[in-house]
Every structure is written in structure tokens, then in C-alpha cells.
Amino acid sequence: MKNIDVKDLSYQPKTAPKPILDQVSYTFSEGHMTALLGPNGSGKTTLLRHFLSQIRVSSDAVRIDGKAVRDYQPKALGQILAWVPQSHSGDSAFAVEDVVQMARYPYKSTWESDNAEDEKIVTEAMERVGIAHLRKRQFQSLSGGEKQRVLIARALCQTTPWILLDEPTSNLDVKHQIQIMKMLREMVDEKKISVIVVMHDFNMVARYCDQAILLKKGNVVAKGAVEDVLKREILRDVYEVDFDILDKDGKKIYFAREDSGNCDTMGE
Amino acid sequence: MKKEPLKTASLVAATGSLALLLAAIVIFATATGAVKVPLGETARIIVSRLPFVPKAKLMEGVPKAHETIIWKIRLPRVLLSGLVGAGLAAAGVVLQALFRNPLSDPQVLGISSGAAFGASIAIAFGISFTVAGISSIWMFAFVGAILTMLLVFRVARIATSHSVTSILLAGIACSSMLTAGITIIMMWNREKLEQVYLWMLGSFSAASWVKVGFMGIVLLFSVISFLLLGRELDLITFGDQEAQSMGVSVKRTRVIAVVATSLLVAASVSVSGIIGFVSLIIPHIMRILSGPKNRRLIPLALLGGAIFMIACDTLSRSLVPPAEIAVGAITQVTGAPYFLYLLWRERRKEERE
Known part of the structure; x- marks a missing residue:
């Protein structure tokens, strides 16, 4: 079982007033396409960088296949994680x-x-x-x-058995976005590859991912199946935006409402 | 730069042709000088020293004086300039990969000045001892080179992400500081002024077989480590983090490359003084042939650097006989315009994008 286990991971650079990651725990289990969600600055990329050993912590809060990331030789890690x-x-x-x-x-x-x-x-x-x-x-x-x-x-x-992608579709047009997401989904289904993807587009997440973890200011707010994470109340709490959630052929469509409560005061 | 790099077979052919050209220029440069020695005779004198060659038969009719001039005076000088040229070009290749910056070279980054600063301290204060055949001047040059490189690297890193400008600025600042330091040392020790000044200009006039041997060993060691790191250097051009995510031990690669480059630059500066721009021009010209892969580029750069330096040194001693022009001046006169051209081309590229 090549799971990526995160247990009580906290990270605060010396110059930062607040921790970027605060007691994050989650098991990314094999064979899934997991969306890593959260507003800008919520710690998504920082979490991925821990997996890749780009940020090295003294503790063994991140384990792959039961072994602490920092104990892997670079080449061995390169055979497990692609980024x-x-x-x-x-x-x-x-x-x-x-x-x-x-x-x-x-x-x-x-x-x-x-x-x-x-x-x-x-x-x-x-x-x-x-x-x-x-x-x-x-x-x-x-x-x-x-x-x-x-x-x-x-x-x-x-x-590698794992592929980590940080906003892989941010520069792509719609056609290529769909092409890439579909291809990743096929890799998960056919080749039993596990994917973790940082994304902002809930429609894409709902369509292609099956698991999700939602971060806010370094804390895990919600985790589990995508439909359990992408709930109106949760999204309002984290993003301060109201969503209309529509049903289309069994898939959810997310539509952000402009008039939602705190749009003007996001910077508080 | 739309031209595609050569295919492997053509690349091997190009490398072979350069090697032949190098052999030809070694013989030509050795034959050139105040006493004219015919090319054929020069070739025979050189070949006669190779192992398994019937020396007596080859040397029939060759004057003893010619043999002495060629073997004792000119050949060590030509070989030393070739080795230093090869070494500086290889150092340029590695620095450009390491700093992800086509304008990096030991002089622009201040490493040459660091080595010269170390050496001038040793000369000016008369620090002179030898450990295992390595002179104190060389050791000071080496320490100067490596400290400067670490300093530039450190400063550039603080000034965010190894950007072209921050590394160049850090290097230029260090370079001026060290050059000023050398000037101050020279003013304090006027009697050593000439000796230090010669160093700053670069010259092969004091070549000897001992220096050839020493430079050869250092070059061999450095080139082996560069070739070993060829793949890693390729990946590092994509950034440390991406290289690491593909399995490269970035820190180990950088440490080995920095030490080997500093060693090479320090050795070059200690036998010949500061010779600029070779490490900048040669990798660029050769990269057009080889493409960006370092393992293809390094052999070409070694040969190109050797040919260029031998040609420059031959010019330096035959333009205004019996006087010599410092070889550093000749490489700079040809190199500086090319450097300006590079800057201009970068600018043009930015404008187009």
C-alpha cells in the first residue's frame, strides 16, 4: 500500500507570523484522484512541497508507504512521486x-x-x-x-505511482483543460496511478476527482468524497462566496453568485 | 538560434575535426617564433617523444638547437595555453548550467578576481612555501576563488531565485571590490607591483613542464567530475526544485560542481593569471553545434577552448616581436565585443516576446 500519510503536520517559517500549515492530518490513499482545494495562501502548495521533500522537516509527519519522506534517497523518491x-x-x-x-x-x-x-x-x-x-x-x-x-x-x-499537479490547467484553454483532466482520470482508472491535483475549478473537480481535501489558513476544513466536501455551507464558510449548485446528469454544477455576502470585505 | 543541433554522428565528426585542428594548431604554434623551425621538423620533434616511436630515426638531420627550442621552451607554453583554454571553457559551461545564466563566466562572477586576490596576497606578503609540490600562491588563489564563488552564490540567493541580474550584479560588485583590493595591495608593496600586475593581465611566458603537468592533472580531475554530472547539470537548468523532483541530489551536484570549477579556475589563474572571456565565448559558439546537452557540449568546449587560447597566445607573442602583448588583452579584445553582442541579442529577444 503506497499511501501518503500526513499526520499532525505543522509548518511555520521563521519569518511568518502564523503557521502556514497547522496540524494537518490526512491519508492520501492509493488509486484515487484527489483534489487539493482551498483559497489562495491556504497552504496547498506548501503541503505538496513537503511530499516532495523540498521542505524538509525534522519530524516524520509525512510518510510514503510507511517510510518518512526525509529518509528517501532523491532517486528513490523520484521513482514514487512526479511533480x-x-x-x-x-x-x-x-x-x-x-x-x-x-x-x-x-x-x-x-x-x-x-x-x-x-x-x-x-x-x-x-x-x-x-x-x-x-x-x-x-x-x-x-x-x-x-x-x-x-x-x-x-x-x-x-x-511513478503518484503524480502531484499544482494547478495543471491554469494556462490551458477549455478544450485542453478537459483533455488533460480526462487523461488523468484514465490514468487513475486504467493504470492504477494515484493523482493529487491542486485546482480552483469546482466543476472540473466534481467531474473528474473522487476525493477532496479542503484547506483554509493551514487547517483542514473538510475531507472525503468530493460531493461531501463541495457543500454550499462549507464553501461559503471557506471562500465567503455563495454558490448555486445545480444537478446535470448526476454531476454537480457550481455557479458562484456575485451578490454573496462578503465579497467586498474579503481583505479584512 | 533556430538551427537544430547536430545529429550524434555529425557531432562525433565535428569533435573529430576539432581534435585534428587542435593537433595542427599545436604544431603550427610550436613552429612559430623568432627562430623559424619548419613545420615537418617540428612535428618530428614532437612525435619523437611519444612512446614506441623510433626516436633516432625520426631525428635524423634535426639540429640540436631546434630540438631544445621546441621541446624546452615552445611546446610547454603551447600545451599550457591549450590546457588553460580548455579548462576555462569547461568551467564556463558548468557555471552557465549551475547559475542558469548564459552570461556566467569565472570573470564576470568575480571568481577570477578572487583567485587573483588570493594570489596577490601571497606574492605581496612574500608567503612562499610548498606542500606536496603545490605552491602557496596556488593555495591562496584556490581559497580566493572558492570564497568568492560562495559569496556571490549566497548574495544572489538572498536577492531571490538566481535571477540573471542579481547574479551578474553580485559578481560584478565582488569583482570590483577584489580588483580594488589588489590595487591597494600593489600600492603597499610597490616592489612587487610588476609581478602582481603581470598576473592581472594574463600571460603564458613563464610556462614550464611542471605547470603543464599540474594543469593537466587538475583539468583531468575536473573534466571527469563534469562529465559524471552531465545529466544532473542538464536537469538543474530547469530549477533546483524540478531537478530534485526528478531524483537529482541537487545539493551534492552543486557542491561537487562548485569545488571542481573553483579548482580549475584557481589552477588556471595560478599558472597564467586572469584571462577573460574564453569561458563565455567558447561555450556559446560550441552550443550552437552541440545543443544544450552538457555531455555533448563539454568535449567540444574543451577542444574549442584549447584551439582559441593557443591561437591567442601565438598572436600575443608574434604580433610585435620581440615584445609580447598580454594574452588576456587579446582574448578580451575579441571577447568583449561578443559579450556586447550577446547582451544586445538577449534584449532583442525580450523585445520580441
């Missing part, structure tokens, strides 16, 4: 196919070069994300949305 960062400055001169191929690194010893199997994985990953036609292009010459898709392909190419 799609929120944004990328992107001035790399590498060709798209080389960027994707970089994700084979955790499986290679120093002088081992990539073999036919690796090439196949690279091509497959690019095809799944629909960027095979860009393979010879320089990464830095791509548009924001294309870059984002290259990074998603790179994460697939890492062939």
Missing part, C-alpha cells in the same frame, strides 16, 4: 522531447544511456498529452499552455 509545478519561467533551450526524456533520470545509473524502452515511454507520454507534434521544438519557444502540457508529459514519463 508538475504551478508555473515555469521556461527559458530552456532543450528540445521538447529532451525535456520529457529527462524524467527517466531516476531509473538511470551515471553512464547508462536511454534505451528503446525509454524512447517508447517518452513517445507514449507525449502522445497522451497531445504534444508529439512539438517534439523538436525548443522548450523556450512554446506558449504558456504548451509548456504546461510538456511538463505534464514529463511527469507521465517519470512513470
Whole structure:
């Protein structure tokens, strides 16, 4: 069982007046597509960075497969978690196919070069994300949305049991948003890969995710099945926005109301 | 830069051609000088020293004086300039990957000045001892190089995320500070002025086989570590966090690369003084051929750096005989305009976006 266990995780940088994460506990269990939700600054990215060992804590509050994250060698962790960062400055001169191929690194010893199997994985990953036609292009010459898709392909190419995505659809048009979310859902259903995705679009979450965890100011406000988390009262409490929640073919549609109570005083 | 990098086969061919060019320029540069030695004779003198070669047969009819000039004076100088050129170019490649910045080089980042500062302290205060064949001047140069590199790195990190500007500014600030420090040391010790000044300009006039051996060993060690880290350096160009998420031990990679680069720059500065811009131009030209992958780039940069430096040094000693122009001046005269061109091109690229 390769669960990611978070137990009483608190994090407060020296310069911060308040903790960014406050006693967070949750088990991200295998085989799900879990949405990591919360307003800006609620600690979502910080939580992911703990998983990736980018923030190293002395405690073993984060365990993967029963073993504390800080005890993993970088290459071993690279074989378990793939990460799609929120944004990328992107001035790399590498060709798209080389960027994707970089994700084979955790499986290679120093002088081992990539073999036919690796090439196949690279091509497959690019095809799944629909960027095979860009393979010879320089990464830095791509548009924001294309870059984002290259990074998603790179994460697939890492062939890890877990993929963590930080707002993977923020630069994508509607068609590509759907394409990416659908592809991720298929990965979960067919390849038994587990996905954690930071998102702001509840409609997408309701359509493609099955689990959700909602953070507010570093605290877990709600967790569990998506429909139990995305409730009108909970959302009003966390986002200070009223939602109309409609039913369409068994899926929920979320519509934010402009006249909801505290919109003008959000900055308090 | 729309041109695609060479395919692997063409890359091997390009590397091979450069190697041949290097061999040719070594012979040509060694034959050039006040005493003209024919090219064929020069080649025979050099080849005769290789193992498993019938020396007596090759050396038939070669004057003893020519052999002495070639072997004792010119060849060490040519080889030393080649090794230093190769080393500086390789250091440039690694620094550019490490700082994610195409304008990084040991001089812009202040590392050369750091090494020169360390060395001038040793010269000016007459600190002179040798441990296991390594002179105190070299040790001071090394410590100066590594301290400067750490300082620049540290300052740039505080000034957020290794941005191009903050690293360049930190490097330039450190560089001016250290150069000023060297000037003050020179003023205090006027009798050592000339010795320190020669260092600042860069020259291979004091070349010897001992220096060739020393530089060769340091270069070998550094290049092996650079090649070992080739993949990691590729991934680090995407940022430390992304590299780490793909399994790179970022800290280990950085420490090894910083130590090996400082070692190489310190060794270069200690045998030849400050020679600027080689580490900037050569990687850029070679990258057009090899593409951004460091393991493809490093061999090309080594060869290109060696060829360029030997050519510059040959110019430096044959333009105004019997006087010499400092080789550093020649590399700067050719390198600085290229640097300006790079800045101009970056600017153009930003404007287009």
C-alpha cells in the first residue's frame, strides 16, 4: 500500500507570523484522484512541497508507504512521486522531447544511456498529452499552455505511482483543460496511478476527482468524497462566496453568485 | 538560434575535426617564433617523444638547437595555453548550467578576481612555501576563488531565485571590490607591483613542464567530475526544485560542481593569471553545434577552448616581436565585443516576446 500519510503536520517559517500549515492530518490513499482545494495562501502548495521533500522537516509527519519522506534517497523518491509545478519561467533551450526524456533520470545509473524502452515511454507520454507534434521544438519557444502540457508529459514519463499537479490547467484553454483532466482520470482508472491535483475549478473537480481535501489558513476544513466536501455551507464558510449548485446528469454544477455576502470585505 | 543541433554522428565528426585542428594548431604554434623551425621538423620533434616511436630515426638531420627550442621552451607554453583554454571553457559551461545564466563566466562572477586576490596576497606578503609540490600562491588563489564563488552564490540567493541580474550584479560588485583590493595591495608593496600586475593581465611566458603537468592533472580531475554530472547539470537548468523532483541530489551536484570549477579556475589563474572571456565565448559558439546537452557540449568546449587560447597566445607573442602583448588583452579584445553582442541579442529577444 503506497499511501501518503500526513499526520499532525505543522509548518511555520521563521519569518511568518502564523503557521502556514497547522496540524494537518490526512491519508492520501492509493488509486484515487484527489483534489487539493482551498483559497489562495491556504497552504496547498506548501503541503505538496513537503511530499516532495523540498521542505524538509525534522519530524516524520509525512510518510510514503510507511517510510518518512526525509529518509528517501532523491532517486528513490523520484521513482514514487512526479511533480508538475504551478508555473515555469521556461527559458530552456532543450528540445521538447529532451525535456520529457529527462524524467527517466531516476531509473538511470551515471553512464547508462536511454534505451528503446525509454524512447517508447517518452513517445507514449507525449502522445497522451497531445504534444508529439512539438517534439523538436525548443522548450523556450512554446506558449504558456504548451509548456504546461510538456511538463505534464514529463511527469507521465517519470512513470511513478503518484503524480502531484499544482494547478495543471491554469494556462490551458477549455478544450485542453478537459483533455488533460480526462487523461488523468484514465490514468487513475486504467493504470492504477494515484493523482493529487491542486485546482480552483469546482466543476472540473466534481467531474473528474473522487476525493477532496479542503484547506483554509493551514487547517483542514473538510475531507472525503468530493460531493461531501463541495457543500454550499462549507464553501461559503471557506471562500465567503455563495454558490448555486445545480444537478446535470448526476454531476454537480457550481455557479458562484456575485451578490454573496462578503465579497467586498474579503481583505479584512 | 533556430538551427537544430547536430545529429550524434555529425557531432562525433565535428569533435573529430576539432581534435585534428587542435593537433595542427599545436604544431603550427610550436613552429612559430623568432627562430623559424619548419613545420615537418617540428612535428618530428614532437612525435619523437611519444612512446614506441623510433626516436633516432625520426631525428635524423634535426639540429640540436631546434630540438631544445621546441621541446624546452615552445611546446610547454603551447600545451599550457591549450590546457588553460580548455579548462576555462569547461568551467564556463558548468557555471552557465549551475547559475542558469548564459552570461556566467569565472570573470564576470568575480571568481577570477578572487583567485587573483588570493594570489596577490601571497606574492605581496612574500608567503612562499610548498606542500606536496603545490605552491602557496596556488593555495591562496584556490581559497580566493572558492570564497568568492560562495559569496556571490549566497548574495544572489538572498536577492531571490538566481535571477540573471542579481547574479551578474553580485559578481560584478565582488569583482570590483577584489580588483580594488589588489590595487591597494600593489600600492603597499610597490616592489612587487610588476609581478602582481603581470598576473592581472594574463600571460603564458613563464610556462614550464611542471605547470603543464599540474594543469593537466587538475583539468583531468575536473573534466571527469563534469562529465559524471552531465545529466544532473542538464536537469538543474530547469530549477533546483524540478531537478530534485526528478531524483537529482541537487545539493551534492552543486557542491561537487562548485569545488571542481573553483579548482580549475584557481589552477588556471595560478599558472597564467586572469584571462577573460574564453569561458563565455567558447561555450556559446560550441552550443550552437552541440545543443544544450552538457555531455555533448563539454568535449567540444574543451577542444574549442584549447584551439582559441593557443591561437591567442601565438598572436600575443608574434604580433610585435620581440615584445609580447598580454594574452588576456587579446582574448578580451575579441571577447568583449561578443559579450556586447550577446547582451544586445538577449534584449532583442525580450523585445520580441
